[in-house]
Amino acid sequence: MNLTLKIWRQKGPKDKGSMVDYKVTEISEHMSFLEMMDVLNEQLINKGEEPVAFDHDCREGICGMCSMFINGEAHGPDRGVTTCQLHMRMFKDGDTITIEPFRAKAFPVIKDLVVDRSSFDRIQHAGGYISVNTSGNTQDANAIPISKHAADEAMDAATCIGCGACVASCKNASAMLFVGAKVSQYALLPQGQVEAVDRVKNMVAQMDLEGFGNCTNTGACEVECPKGISLENIARMNREFLSANVKS
Amino acid sequence: MSVLDSKVPKGPLKTKWTDYKNHIDLVNPANKRNIDVIVVGTGLAGGSAAATLAELGYNVKTFCYQDSPRRAHSIAAQGGINAAKNYQGDGDSTYRLFYDTVKGGDYRSREANVYRLAEVSANIIDQCVAQGVPFARDYGGLLDNRSFGGVLVSRTFYAKGQTGQQLLLGAYSAMNRQIARGKITPFNRHEMLDVVKVNGKARGIIARDLVTGEIERHSAHAVVIASGGYGNVYFLSTNAMGSNATAAWKIHKKGAFFANPCYTQIHPTCIPRSGDYQSKLTLMSESLRNDGRIWVPKNIDDVMAIREGKKKPTDLSEDERDYYLERRYPAFGNLVPRDVASRAAKERCDAGYGVNATGEAVYLDFASAIERYGKEQAKIHNIENASKEKIYDLGKAIVEAKYGNLFQMYEKIVDQDPYKTPMMIYPAVHYTMGGVWVDYNLMTTVDGLYCIGEANFSDHGANRLGASALMQGLADGYFVLPYTIGDYLSHEIRTGKIATDTPEFDEAEKEVTDKINFFLNNKGSHSVDYYHKKLGKIMWDKCGMSRNAAGLKEAMVEIKELREDFYKNVSVPGTANELNAELEKAGRVADFLELGELFAKDALERAESCGGHFREESVEIGGEQEGEAKRNDADFAFVSAWEYKGEPSAAVLHKEQLEFNEIELKQRSYK
Ligand SMILES: Cc1cc2nc3c(=O)[nH]c(=O)nc-3n(C[C@H](O)[C@H](O)[C@H](O)COP(=O)(O)OP(=O)(O)OC[C@H]3O[C@@H](n4cnc5c(N)ncnc54)[C@H](O)[C@@H]3O)c2cc1C
Ligand code: SF4
Ligand code: FES
Numbered sequence: 001m002n003l004t005l006k007i008w009r010q011k012g013p014k015d016k017g018s019m020v021d022y023k024v025t026e027i028s029e030h031m032s033f034l035e036m037m038d039v040l041n042e043q044l045i046n047k048g049e050e051p052v053a054f055d056h057d058c059r060e061g062i063c064g065m066c067s068m069f070i071n072g073e074a075h076g077p078d079r080g081v082t083t084c085q086l087h088m089r090m091f092k093d094g095d096t097i098t099i100e101p102f103r104a105k106a107f108p109v110i111k112d113l114v115v116d117r118s119s120f121d122r123i124q125h126a127g128g129y130i131s132v133n134t135s136g137n138t139q140d141a142n143a144i145p146i147s148k149h150a151a152d153e154a155m156d157a158a159t160c161i162g163c164g165a166c167v168a169s170c171k172n173a174s175a176m177l178f179v180g181a182k183v184s185q186y187a188l189l190p191q192g193q194v195e196a197v198d199r200v201k202n203m204v205a206q207m208d209l210e211g212f213g214n215c216t217n218t219g220a221c222e223v224e225c226p227k228g229i230s231l232e233n234i235a236r237m238n239r240e241f242l243s244a245n246v247k248s
Numbered sequence: 249m250s251v252l253d254s255k256v257p258k259g260p261l262k263t264k265w266t267d268y269k270n271h272i273d274l275v276n277p278a279n280k281r282n283i284d285v286i287v288v289g290t291g292l293a294g295g296s297a298a299a300t301l302a303e304l305g306y307n308v309k310t311f312c313y314q315d316s317p318r319r320a321h322s323i324a325a326q327g328g329i330n331a332a333k334n335y336q337g338d339g340d341s342t343y344r345l346f347y348d349t350v351k352g353g354d355y356r357s358r359e360a361n362v363y364r365l366a367e368v369s370a371n372i373i374d375q376c377v378a379q380g381v382p383f384a385r386d387y388g389g390l391l392d393n394r395s396f397g398g399v400l401v402s403r404t405f406y407a408k409g410q411t412g413q414q415l416l417l418g419a420y421s422a423m424n425r426q427i428a429r430g431k432i433t434p435f436n437r438h439e440m441l442d443v444v445k446v447n448g449k450a451r452g453i454i455a456r457d458l459v460t461g462e463i464e465r466h467s468a469h470a471v472v473i474a475s476g477g478y479g480n481v482y483f484l485s486t487n488a489m490g491s492n493a494t495a496a497w498k499i500h501k502k503g504a505f506f507a508n509p510c511y512t513q514i515h516p517t518c519i520p521r522s523g524d525y526q527s528k529l530t531l532m533s534e535s536l537r538n539d540g541r542i543w544v545p546k547n548i549d550d551v552m553a554i555r556e557g558k559k560k561p562t563d564l565s566e567d568e569r570d571y572y573l574e575r576r577y578p579a580f581g582n583l584v585p586r587d588v589a590s591r592a593a594k595e596r597c598d599a600g601y602g603v604n605a606t607g608e609a610v611y612l613d614f615a616s617a618i619e620r621y622g623k624e625q626a627k628i629h630n631i632e633n634a635s636k637e638k639i640y641d642l643g644k645a646i647v648e649a650k651y652g653n654l655f656q657m658y659e660k661i662v663d664q665d666p667y668k669t670p671m672m673i674y675p676a677v678h679y680t681m682g683g684v685w686v687d688y689n690l691m692t693t694v695d696g697l698y699c700i701g702e703a704n705f706s707d708h709g710a711n712r713l714g715a716s717a718l719m720q721g722l723a724d725g726y727f728v729l730p731y732t733i734g735d736y737l738s739h740e741i742r743t744g745k746i747a748t749d750t751p752e753f754d755e756a757e758k759e760v761t762d763k764i765n766f767f768l769n770n771k772g773s774h775s776v777d778y779y780h781k782k783l784g785k786i787m788w789d790k791c792g793m794s795r796n797a798a799g800l801k802e803a804m805v806e807i808k809e810l811r812e813d814f815y816k817n818v819s820v821p822g823t824a825n826e827l828n829a830e831l832e833k834a835g836r837v838a839d840f841l842e843l844g845e846l847f848a849k850d851a852l853e854r855a856e857s858c859g860g861h862f863r864e865e866s867v868e869i870g871g872e873q874e875g876e877a878k879r880n881d882a883d884f885a886f887v888s889a890w891e892y893k894g895e896p897s898a899a900v901l902h903k904e905q906l907e908f909n910e911i912e913l914k915q916r917s918y919k
Contacts, residue, residue, distance in 0.1 A: 045775045057488040063319040129421035132378040134300040141377035145389025154382040
């Protein structure tokens with residue numbers, strides 16, 4: 001395949017960026033999208049130009065590092081996958097592909113397609129944990145049976161990879177799907193109950209502080225989420241949040 | 249006299265760890281506040297260590313090259329984590345886990361370390377559940393288990409096919425709690441580029457802020473390296489793109505011995521390579537072998553027909569298929585350990601029976617599992633005379649519940665539906681059992697410098713059984729290091745803050761900046777990847793699944809030449825004071841180019857076959873084990889620990905003789 005790429009280039013956080021056109025040739029449909037980007041970068045390096053900076057690591061769809069906005073969609077046109085799992089067979093010879101960073105006030109651009117998602121970490125510091133001592137003296141894991149249903153539901157929420165696609169695809173740049181997933185995982189397990197009230201309040205407060213917008217139930221996040229995190233998690237977070245405020 | 253002191257405590261194996269804990273020196277809680285510890289790496293090993301050390305009261309600084317600790321490579325582990333809980337009542341025990349691990353490692357690990365690992369394994373599960381890790385549960389609400397290659401009990405705990413992710417998020421959440429308390433200061437997007445020694449003790453590191461390019465000095469009373477494995481020395485592996493040897497290699501150059509560099513695990517169930525552009529290989533969890541049957545066609549004509557697309561695998565009847573693992577290893581069948589399964593696949597493919605275009609693939613087939621589960625479900629639900637389709641649907645649902653995400657991943661990559669047609673798999677480089685040499689305390693040969701997780705060498709011998717790396721990482725981090733480091737730090741309470749404006753820091757920083765400037769000014773003609781791929785090819789061809797003396801000698805020469813060419817002709821674009829991925833890669837590949845040579849040297853030295861390391865000159869001739877790997881315990885029951893002497897080829901070998909008091913060394917048979 002031969003393709004035209006329109007890529008956002010931005011030297012640094014304070015520089016002004018712009019779209020730049022590139023051509024790539026002999027792209028195999030078996031390549032992953034990032035392998036196609038490798039081909040482009042190799043070509044740029046050989047010409048003495050600077051390669052396009054983008055985040056990636058596992059290339060297995062699990063670390064949440066890759067974060068491209070492709071043809072107006074977070075992680076591109078395929079459903080239920082991250083950019084590293086997107087394959088070139090989704091495109092046609094002669095296509096023009098637009099590639100931009102995830103855009104949101106709370107995700108400032110560092111360089112080219114790389115954005116700073118540390119706001120997600122700070123939300124986690126605010127309460128995304130269970131306060132258990134790491135002493136090795138915790139009680140036996142089978143002492144509190146947990147229904148398979150609850151364990152599975154908690155697992156579903158916990159599969160969030162923290163990629164930020166939900167934020168990037170939301171017109172309000174809301175992080176509710178991400179935070180909802182975190183709150184849900186703990187809310188569904190008995191171990192998380194004790195601190196539930198403070199957890200949801202603190203995490204929501206931090207989310208607002210970071211400059212994420214509010215959810216207006218458009219549902220774009222659920223559609224673009226590579227891990228199929230459902231809107232139900234937002235509903236659960238809202239319920240937890242309301243009842244937390246009633247309780248205190 | 250060997251300079252290696254393993255510091256294994258005296259006394260019976262079963263009470264060593266308890267006795268040790270009872271007798272070490274402790275640090276008074278009030279004094280812990282005055283002690284700083286640096287942890288490089290926030291995977292399962294580093295993350296759990298950092299959280300626990302902070303919990304104990306030390307001031308911890310963590311470093312990782314990703315933008316968040318939650319993205320460390322441990323996140324990718326799929327299958328599960330072992331623990332001797334005997335929840336299934338199938339005869340598991342600490343001793344059995346210990347035995348399986350030592351045997352699985354082909355009797356090349358340290359008995360005392362492995363026993364301790366088995367001993368603390370049960371606590372790991374309790375700890376993680378308490379942290380909110382959603383392990384799989386059965387309908388009674390209790391924890392579920394599955395089994396992995398090389399064992400006959402069901403002791404593997406799992407969270408769908410995302411066990412590593414969930415365990416890492418657990419460790420990360422424990423870290424978050426300490427970050428919130430101010431006990432951990434995280435330095436994300438930071439790469440450690442050197443260690444700083446003062447009067448023989450590790451006292452800090454030099455790190456580069458990967459966003460601003462700033463070179464930073466960080467001091468501490470002890471330094472812990474938890475930087476993961478070096479499988480990317482092969483270029484193609486199941487490791488994350490950024491996984492590297494730099495931290496381990498830099499401490500090696502500063503005096504930490506490097507042990508068993510040639511012990512590499514080749515994992516049998518990966519998605520085969522499809523072309524030269526490929527950047528990495530993707531693992532399909534080994535747990536698939538619980539239900540999948542592995543085969544190639546019996547007749548070479550069928551192989552050809554399949555390769556040409558004239559036949560489909562589903563066209564072949566049972567008796568036209570060679571279930572070679574079941575044929576060769578009736579006792580373990582498809583569940584033989586990884587080294588055995590990998591070698592058997594390569595043997596069939598080398599003999600011409602590979603089923604894809606490159607001739608490097610065998611089938612992993614779920615048809616009979618789907619049918620078996622379907623029939624079972626029909627019975628459970630009282631469905632009489634269920635149709636074939638109904639049975640398929642019922643069975644598919646069970647397989648989907650167990651491995652759904654893996655099947656989806658396969659389909660996305662290969663563009664074939666593995667429920668309908670068998671998966672294609674081939675072995676790939678996966679895990680490095682070698683690493684920095686550590687004693688029983690997990691301390692390297694440098695005072696105050698520790699190494700944990702995949703980056704050290706201690707627990708897996710020549711081969712690692714499935715689900716035991718996660719166990720080791722968390723055991724080291726949550727339960728072992730926090731004790732052993734305390735013993736060392738108890739002598740540091742009067743040291744006071746360690747200054748960073750000293751000649752030792754100046755010197756280490758200068759080395760680091762000189763190297764960076766060299767790369768940026770070299771203006772050569774080849775990219776970093778060009779060299780990395782070349783190195784990978786030498787490694788795979790000559791230091792891969794099977795090796796011989798002649799090839800290894802060639803490899804040593806070729807790697808050295810490649811390294812010299814790299815320093816002449818590598819080109820690194822961009823500048824030092826910005827995010828510069830090529831610069832990061834250049835440093836990592838430079839280290840791989842040295843490690844690769846030591847790897848070949850170590851493999852050459854070890855003229856025996858053991859674990860995933862198959863030495864062509866050392867194979868069983870005749871008898872029941874004909875054609876299998878031949879260990880040589882009389883000459884090679886030792887750990888090779890290499891001391892750096894300027895050039896990899898000049899490295900000096902030290903041997904730690906391995907003692908087996910509890911376990912009899914036997915031919916490893918899975919027949
Ligand atoms: C695909 C896959 C599946 C696996 N499945 C299983 C399984 O089912 N069960 C099992 O037991 N094991 C499994 N393993 C093995 C297991 O995941 C790893 O061995 C283990 O997670 C390693 O953990 P670690 O903490 O030692 O290192 P890692 O998780 O690799 O962490 C390394 C850390 O070091 C940091 N780092 C590295 N270099 C530097 C530097 N120079 N400066 C700063 N930071 C640095 C990184 O940022 C990272 O935080 C699997 C491995 C792979 C690749
Ligand atoms: S909720 Fe989905 S889209 Fe949002 S961070 Fe998590 S995985 Fe990514
Ligand atoms: S690179 Fe890890 S999810 Fe894409």
